Amino acid sequence: MVIRVVLADDQPLMLQGLDLLLRSEPDVDVVGLAADGDEALRLAHRHVPDVVVLDVRMPRLDGVAATRRVVDELGGPPAAAHAVGVLVLTAYHDDDTVYAALRAGAQGFVVKDAAPAELVAAIRAVAAGDGWLHPAVARRLLAEFARRSPPGAPPPADLAALTPREREVLVAVAHGLSNADVAAHLVVTEATVKTHLGRVLMKLGLRDRAQAVAVAYRAGLVTATSPLPPRS
Template sequence: MTRIRVLLADDQPMVRSGLGMILSSEPDIDVVGEAGDGAEAVELARALRPTLVLMDVRMPGTDGVAATRQITADAFPAEHGTVARVLILTTYHASAAVYEALRAGASGFLLKDAAGDELVRAVRAVAAGDAWLAPAVTAELLAEFASRPERRLPEPAELNVLTSREREVLGLVAHGFSNPEIADHLVIGEATVKTHFGRVLMKLALRDRAQAVATAYQCGLVAPGTTPPPPRRPPRP
């Protein structure tokens, strides 16, 4: 079992304690450190090499956005040679700070009032390389992406470079499916899903899953409020 090494960064000791209790009770998660502000989070990320940093977006001094930008840089490789991933904690739905944290390299965000089981699922998903966007506020987040022109996203016609299967995978990513869920939905292997999604990122010059979700909505591949297509069924013998 691959263990997930988590660093907690929040300026409220009681919040860190509660998060630590929930995560430490899981057999595959180790809380390796706690930070009270962004500067300490960066320092501990360098020293402890966590798999994932659970980061409060608003902290005194160095805030979560600035800390995320430093931690996700190549200078902070995790224990197994990959860059530590950041999951943002916020009490706000789709604030400008959350948007900036995603631009800074965060892999998703979770509301602080989320249930414990959702916290655990989010940590596991982000540690596995997926994104986690709180479903209740995804539409707000996408509107925020659409309203800010700083980072160019593909035009609708540019999706023509994708194969039909790559478009299917991108659409399911936008609907919030994880790689294992996409594999089950399309009746293909999880490694194949990762290959297809990697090609989507490469062909569209996207950085991560969060940008892929924004692209799928802004290019019209997926419309807000729609449901995913029905799962494929293997042919009967």
């Protein structure tokens, strides 16, 4: 599978550098380069890529607003035939930026000082329907969910509609496992995991993986210190 990517960054050197980096990967095809969010959105509509990589701070339409537009207009649950994923790339990893990007529907968040291999891995993960967070960002995010969501918080009413397997998938995803890792842990196929996750999103009225993680923490299904459930 060749992953089609649109890149957006208002710094020409950064944009060209990312382009050169990704063009050296045999499974990545850069189909568009944008200098701002408006242009990124137009290119996303024109090419319908697998992943749009957006810098957070851009003129005309910033990365968070562009993420929201891409997700609303071209996104969808992991089970959709083709949903455009968004990976946010920025020099900043402050909490407000992270939360804003994830609330807007971003599936991944990579800081610009990360190793090139991490960016490539993040793009592959998002293209596969998984999420990706820089480890430092993930730790703060989990801590914040734990602070805001006491274990005894009542679960959403719709949580009862989940099957035992769907609940297992939700818990595993909330622990930060990729679809492939969930499949290995539950001893099912990756396609089965994607199907279960899609049903979880549909039943709970959620838009993406990040919202599913938030619900799991708010419902007390997972805490920052709880262990991963035993393997199936």
